[in-house]
Amino acid sequence: MFSSCNDCAIKSHVLQKNGILHELSVDNHLIERVSANPFEMEEKGIADFKRIGINNVYTFYGFCQKHDTELFKLIETEKTLNLYNQNQQLLFCYRGLCQEIRRKEIALEMLRDLKSIIPKDLSFIVDSAVDGNEDGIKNLNYYKSELEDGITTGITDNFYFETLEIQRIELCISVPLNVGEDEIPENMDYEEWKKSKKTPFVTSFLNVFPKGSSTYVIVGYHREFPCNWTMKFIQKLKKSTRTEILKELSDLVTLRLEFWALSMPLFEKIEKTELKKLQELIEVNVFNHSEYMTTDINLFRNA
Ligand SMILES: [Zn+2]
Numbered sequence: 117m118f119s120s121c122n123d124c125a126i127k128s129h130v131l132q133k134n135g136i137l138h139e140l141s142v143d144n145h146l147i148e149r150v151s152a153n154p155f156e157m158e159e160k161g162i163a164d165f166k167r168i169g170i171n172n173v174y175t176f177y178g179f180c181q182k183h184d185t186e187l188f189k190l191i192e193t194e195k196t197l198n199l200y201n202q203n204q205q206l207l208f209c210y211r212g213l214c215q216e217i218r219r220k221e222i223a224l225e226m227l228r229d230l231k232s233i234i235p236k237d238l239s240f241i242v243d244s245a246v247d248g249n250e251d252g253i254k255n256l257n258y259y260k261s262e263l264e265d266g267i268t269t270g271i272t273d274n275f276y277f278e279t280l281e282i283q284r285i286e287l288c289i290s291v292p293l294n295v296g297e298d299e300i301p302e303n304m305d306y307e308e309w310k311k312s313k314k315t316p317f318v319t320s321f322l323n324v325f326p327k328g329s330s331t332y333v334i335v336g337y338h339r340e341f342p343c344n345w346t347m348k349f350i351q352k353l354k355k356s357t358r359t360e361i362l363k364e365l366s367d368l369v370t371l372r373l374e375f376w377a378l379s380m381p382l383f384e385k386i387e388k389t390e391l392k393k394l395q396e397l398i399e400v401n402v403f404n405h406s407e408y409m410t411t412d413i414n415l416f417r418n419a
Contacts, residue, residue: 117214118187119264123180130174130215130290130375132192136325137170140286140379144170147383149369149376161395163374165383174288174377176215187267199332203270205277209321209336210263212290215375217256224249251310256292258316262338277336280353282361284331285419286379289324293372295345295407320346324365345407362416370394371401371409385418 117125131137140146145167152164179187190196191207198204224246231242266272294317304312320343323334335350337343352364369376393413401409 117178117218117260118180118183119261121180121183123182125177125179126181126184127172127175128178128184128211130176130211131288131323131325133170135192135194135197136327137174137288137377140288140326141170141173142380145380146170146173146288146377147380148173149374151374161399163395163398165391167380168377174290174375176218178211178214178218199279199327199334202272202275202277203266205279205334205336206263206266206272206275208290208323208334209275209277209292210260210267212321212323213256213260213263213292215290216292217253217260219375220249220253220256224253252294255294255317255319259292259319259321259338274339275336276339276342277334278350280333280335280350281330282333282353283358284326284329285362285365285416286326286382287324287331287365287369287416288326288377289322289369289373289375291322291373291375293320293322293343293346294318295320295343295372316341318343322346322368362419363414366413366415366417367411370397370411370413370415382416382419386415387417390415390417 129137137146138144147165148168150164150166152162156164178184185192188207188211190198190201191204227242227246227249231239231246234242262274266275318337318341320335320337323332325332333353335346337346349364349368353361356364390413394415397411397413
């Protein structure tokens with residue numbers, strides 16, 4: 117993923133394997149939210165939760181050995197790790213972003229293959245998914261190149277980052293987020309709207325992970341394209357009670373995220389009825405990015 121590198125990628129953990137994921141694991145395993153196997157979708161819905169070993173959980177093929185080691189050295193080494201340092205905040209956001217780009221690229225390849233084998237009258241569905249993924253990748257690549265500038269020059273002024281410490285919850289997130297603001301006005305169709313849009317979509321970056329006795333939340337966004345939702349989210353985390361924060365995090369993973377992991381003990385505390393409701397909700401909401409989505413599901417009620 118690093119620009120202009122053509123070496124083969126190895127499997128990278130999106131968050132520290134030793135300092136973060138390992139501390140959460142039970143018998144070296146964690147739970148990851150995954151897409152259901154297509155043959156089980158009828159029974160399980162689109163999303164599934166899978167118990168995955170520490171070497172494979174929350175990973176992606178994104179960087180060659182050299183870049184994986186060199187780029188992230190500061191945040192992979194306990195001695196140098198400083199969650200309040202701008203360059204390190206940027207590295208967390210960058211790795212989560214690259215993961216999402218790679219996932220979209222893989223989805224795009226699958227869609228293109230799919231197109232050649234499905235009946236012609238259904239290909240418009242694939243076309244629109246291809247379109248969405250292409251736009252998504254293009255948009256995220258804008259931020260990727262801005263973040264890489266920051267990595268290469270050491271100057272991070274284009275971005276706003278903030279790290280918050282909250283009570284520990286055994287949940288891991290490292291993703292870019294597109295929330296609201298880019299909704300298509302009712303009087304425009306998609307093509308028209310796409311042509312009228314010149315700026316990249318507002319995108320923010322979010323990392324949540326436990327470390328020691330706390331959970332840390334690192335958020336970031338580009339100063340030219342600030343994200344309202346993220347600013348409100350930061351304020352809520354600062355002012356809310358633990359119960360409110362847990363609901364806020366539950367809403368986040370329920371309504372907006374496909375890529376997150378949690379510890380086995382936390383997973384076991386989620387009520388089965390809530391998981392069932394989550395499955396149903398995901399199916400309805402899969403293309404909804406509105407700022408104003410709400411749900412009564414609370415995965416972390418017993419956390
Ligand atoms: Zn490389």
